[in-house]
Amino acid sequence: MPMPLVDDPLAPRIAVVGATGAVGGTLLDVIEDRGLRYRALHLLASARSAGREIRVGDREYLVGELTGFHFGDADVVFFSAGHAVSRAWVPVAVAHGTLVIDNTFAFRMSADVPLVVPQVNSAELDRRPAAGVIANPNSVTIPLVRVVRDVERRWGVRQISVSTYQAASGSGHSGIEELQEASRLALQDPQATMPAEEFSPGLAFNVVPQIGRVLDDGFTLQERKLLQESRKILGLPGLDITATCVRVPVVNGHSAAMWVECLKPVDRAELCLLLGGLPDVTVHGDGMHGDILTPATLGDPNHLHLGRIRISPTNPNSFLLWLVTDNLRVGAALNALQIMETLVAKGHL
Numbered sequence: 001m002p003m004p005l006v007d008d009p010l011a012p013r014i015a016v017v018g019a020t021g022a023v024g025g026t027l028l029d030v031i032e033d034r035g036l037r038y039r040a041l042h043l044l045a046s047a048r049s050a051g052r053e054i055r056v057g058d059r060e061y062l063v064g065e066l067t068g069f070h071f072g073d074a075d076v077v078f079f080s081a082g083h084a085v086s087r088a089w090v091p092v093a094v095a096h097g098t099l100v101i102d103n104t105f106a107f108r109m110s111a112d113v114p115l116v117v118p119q120v121n122s123a124e125l126d127r128r129p130a131a132g133v134i135a136n137p138n139s140v141t142i143p144l145v146r147v148v149r150d151v152e153r154r155w156g157v158r159q160i161s162v163s164t165y166q167a168a169s170g171s172g173h174s175g176i177e178e179l180q181e182a183s184r185l186a187l188q189d190p191q192a193t194m195p196a197e198e199f200s201p202g203l204a205f206n207v208v209p210q211i212g213r214v215l216d217d218g219f220t221l222q223e224r225k226l227l228q229e230s231r232k233i234l235g236l237p238g239l240d241i242t243a244t245c246v247r248v249p250v251v252n253g254h255s256a257a258m259w260v261e262c263l264k265p266v267d268r269a270e271l272c273l274l275l276g277g278l279p280d281v282t283v284h285g286d287g288m289h290g291d292i293l294t295p296a297t298l299g300d301p302n303h304l305h306l307g308r309i310r311i312s313p314t315n316p317n318s319f320l321l322w323l324v325t326d327n328l329r330v331g332a333a334l335n336a337l338q339i340m341e342t343l344v345a346k347g348h349l
C-alpha cells in the first residue's frame, strides 16, 4: 500500500468532522485501507474529544475542536457529526471554498445538492456542485439503489416493498454501547431497568419497529428518507417504494428483505447473473441455496451481499431477496470516500 500522506502539492488536504465517531472512525480505516493520497489530514470533534490522539497509517494525529478549525486549511471536508452540526458548520466550510461531503440528512433533499452513490449516479459528479456540498445517502438507501438501478433498466420497476433489520451501530457509538450494556444487564436480571436513551423500548433481546420519529402519515422519518432519497438518486420521482424499518439487537450490519415487482416477467438465472455482475456485489451460493447470509457472517465488509433470491410463485413479475451490508462501511464511510475518489478521478479535487 502506498504511503497516504504525501508531499505532492496536487494531493488534497482532508478534514474529518466527527473523526471520533462510528462513521468518522470507519472513514479513517477506509482511507487507510484504500491508500488514499492526501497532503494533510485534520481530525475534528467536539470539546469532549479534543486532544485525543488517533493513529492513521504510521502517524498519530491530534483531534482538534471543530469550533477552532480554519476551513481554508482543507480542500475537502467529510462531515459525520449529526445533522445539527452540519447545518451550522457546512455553510462555514463552503464559504471558505472547501468542498463538503456530508454524511447527515441535513442537505440530502436540497435541490442544488447532489445525492450520490457512485455506482449509480456518478454523472452527478461531472461538475463540481455550485452549492459546494455533496450528500451521502442514508445507510439503507445506498445498497437498495445499487440493487434497483439495473433491475429497473432491464425489467422496469412497478413497486418495491422493503423491511429492514438495522443494527445498533446505526445510532453510532452510543447505540452500540447501549445495546451491549443492556444485554449484559438483561442476562443478569431480566427484570432490571434497561438503559433506553438511544433505543426505546430497550433493544436487548428485542426488536423495535420504529427508527426516528413517526410522521403524520404513520411512516417514520427513516422510512420517509428511504423513499425520498431512492427517488432522487435513481431519478425516478414516481417510484412506488414503501418500507418498514426495524432496529434489531445486532451490533453492526444492516439487513433488508426486499420485494420488487417489475413490469415484465423476471428470469431468476438472469437476475442472479445481473446482480452478481454488479461492482462489489457478492451473490451468496446460487442466491437460493448456499451459505446463510447474516450480519455476523458477512465476508468482505466492503461488498454488498445478496442471497435468497426468489421469483414469486404467484406473480412472475416479482422477486424477493435478502440483502446485508456493513452499514458503517458500504452504508456510510466507503460510499463517502468513493465520492471523493470519483471527484479526484474527474479532476475536481
Ligand SMILES: NC(=O)c1ccc[n+]([C@@H]2O[C@H](COP(=O)([O-])OP(=O)(O)OC[C@H]3O[C@@H](n4cnc5c(N)ncnc54)[C@H](OP(=O)(O)O)[C@@H]3O)[C@@H](O)[C@H]2O)c1
Pocket (backbone or CB within 6 Å): 017, 018, 019, 020, 021, 022, 023, 024, 044, 045, 046, 047, 048, 049, 050, 066, 080, 081, 082, 083, 085, 103, 104, 105, 137, 138, 139, 169, 170, 171, 172, 173, 174, 327, 328, 331, 332
Ligand atoms: N452510524 C451509521 O450507520 C450512519 C450511517 C450513515 C450516516 N450516519 C450519520 O453520520 C453522523 C454520525 O454518526 P455516527 O454513527 O458516527 O455517530 P457517533 O458515533 O455518535 O459519532 C458522532 C461524532 O460527532 C462528533 N460530534 C458530536 N457533536 C459534535 C459537535 N457539536 N461538534 C463537533 N463534533 C461533534 C462526536 O465527537 P465527540 O467524540 O467529541 O463526541 C463524534 O465524533 C450522523 O449524522 C448519522 O446520522 C450514520
